[in-house]
Amino acid sequence: MADGKGSENEKNNLVVLNRGNSYVIKIHDNFFNIEKSDWDTKILGINFYRINDITLKNPDKLNESLKSFKSRFDIDCLTYKTDLNNLDLMKDLMRGGFILAGFPIRLSVDLENMLFKDDENIRLFKEGDLSHLLQIAKNAFLHT
Numbered sequence: 416m417a418d419g420k421g422s423e424n425e426k427n428n429l430v431v432l433n434r435g436n437s438y439v440i441k442i443h444d445n446f447f448n449i450e451k452s453d454w455d456t457k458i459l460g461i462n463f464y465r466i467n468d469i470t471l472k473n474p475d476k477l478n479e480s481l482k483s484f485k486s487r488f489d490i491d492c493l494t495y496k497t498d499l500n501n502l503d504l505m506k507d508l509m510r511g512g513f514i515l516a517g518f519p520i521r522l523s524v525d526l527e528n529m530l531f532k533d534d535e536n537i538r539l540f541k542e543g544d545l546s547h548l549l550q551i552a553k554n555a556f557l558h559t
Contacts (some may be wrong), residue, residue: 417456429483440484443476445469447484449493459553461491462464469504475510524547 430441436451448468455463472475485493497504499518509515 429487431484431487438484440480442480442483444472444481445474445477445484446472447480449484455492456507459492462489463492464488465492466493466495471507473505474507477507481511 428441437451438447438449440447440449443554445464446469449464449466450464452465455465458510481493484490493513494516495508495513497508499505505515
């Protein structure tokens, strides 16, 4: 598959196109664009992939589709970042074995001008926080 050509497995209807660290997968009429994250793989010491795009035409086969691809490529962790408004896809993914790990929060208030700015528990990032944040990030994936 390293040549960029597709291969097909008739047993489970799996078609994979490989382009470097990126794969386009068609299985059971569901399409996935999946990419290996070398950075996360190196830092976490596991085979870490992220889904860049999903087109579900057969959501009932999502779990089977993901299991087939994960086992074929020895994937330890597979993530997908979606918009919170896409509730149907989120439900399908959770039925397929995904865990809702979190969602981004964008603060619309300047923390510098908040009344609680002198509270020791709430403050802006400091350089000394980096080691603690790295440990939290590492443990978030290794203990799930």
